[in-house]
Amino acid sequence: DIQMTQSPSSLSAPVGDRVTITCRASQSISSLLNWYQQKPGKGPQLLIYAASSLQSGVPSRFSGSGSGTDFTLTINSLQPEDSATYFCQQSYSTPYSFGQGTKLEIK
Amino acid sequence: QVQLVQSGAEVKKPGASVKVSCKSSGYPFTRYGINWVRQATGQGLEWMGWMNPKSGDTGYAQQFQGRVSMTRNTSISTAYMELSSLTSEDTAVFYCVRQYGDYADYWGQGTLVTVSS
Numbered sequence: 001d002i003q004m005t006q007s008p009s010s011l012s013a014p015v016g017d018r019v020t021i022t023c024r025a026s027q028s029i030s031s032l033l034n035w036y037q038q039k040p041g042k043g044p045q046l047l048i049y050a051a052s053s054l055q056s057g058v059p060s061r062f063s064g065s066g067s068g069t070d071f072t073l074t075i076n077s078l079q080p081e082d083s084a085t086y087f088c089q090q091s092y093s094t095p096y097s098f099g100q101g102t103k104l105e106i107k
Numbered sequence: 108q109v110q111l112v113q114s115g116a117e118v119k120k121p122g123a124s125v126k127v128s129c130k131s132s133g134y135p136f137t138r139y140g141i142n143w144v145r146q147a148t149g150q151g152l153e154w155m156g157w158m159n160p161k162s163g164d165t166g167y168a169q170q171f172q173g174r175v176s177m178t179r180n181t182s183i184s185t186a187y188m189e190l191s192s193l194t195s196e197d198t199a200v201f202y203c204v205r206q207y208g209d210y211a212d213y214w215g216q217g218t219l220v221t222v223s224s
Contacts, residue, residue, distance in 0.1 A: 094157065096154045
C-alpha cells in the first residue's frame with residue numbers, strides 16, 4: 001500500500017499571506033494526486049486534481065504542483081474562508097490512501 | 108447538478124450491522140465509480156473501497172475485508188455500503204464519493220454511525 005505523509009499537521013497564518021502544504025508518497029504516483037478542503041461539519045471538497053489542475057469553481061489562489069513522490073498545495077493571498085483542514089489523496093493504486101491532514105488557521 | 112444524498116444517522120449496538128445508502132442524481136449512475144470513505148470524529152479520512160455501479164465489481168481495503176459489502180440498485184441510482192460486526196471504533200461519519208476517472212469529485216453529505224451499547 002502507498003503511504004501518504006503530509007506536513008505540517010497544522011499551521012497558522014494571517015490574511016493575505018501565502019502558505020504551502022506538502023504531501024509525500026511512499027512510492028512514485030506519477031501525477032495522480034488530489035487535494036481536498038474540509039470545513040468543520042462538512043464533507044471534503046475537491047480543490048486540485050492530477051496534482052495541478054484546478055477544479056471548476058475553486059478560486060485561482062489555490063494551486064498545486066509536483067510529480068512522482070513530492071507534491072505541494074499553495075494558497076496565495078489567504079482569506080478568512082480558507083480556514084479548514086486540507087487533505088491529499090493518491091489515486092494511483094488502491095487503496096486510495098489519504099494524508100493525515102493539515103489544519104490551517106487564519107489569524 | 109450532481110448530488111449524492113445519503114441516508115440518515117444510525118445508532119447501533121456492538122456486533123450489529125449498518126447499511127448506508129447513497130442516492131445519486133444529475134448524471135448517469137452507471138458511468139462513474141462510487142467510493143466509500145470513513146472519518147472518525149476529529150480524525151482523518153480512510154478509504155474503505157470502491158464499486159463499479161455498472162458491473163457491480165468491488166474492491167475493498169484490506170482492513171475492511173470480510174465485513175464490508177458494497178452493492179447497488181441501478182433502477183433507483185442508489186449505492187449501498189453495509190458494515191458488519193460493528194465495534195466502538197467504527198463510530199464515524201461515512202461518505203460516499205463519486206470517482207470521476209482518476210479523482211473523486213462529488214461527496215455525499217456524510218452519515219454518522221454511532222456504535223454504543
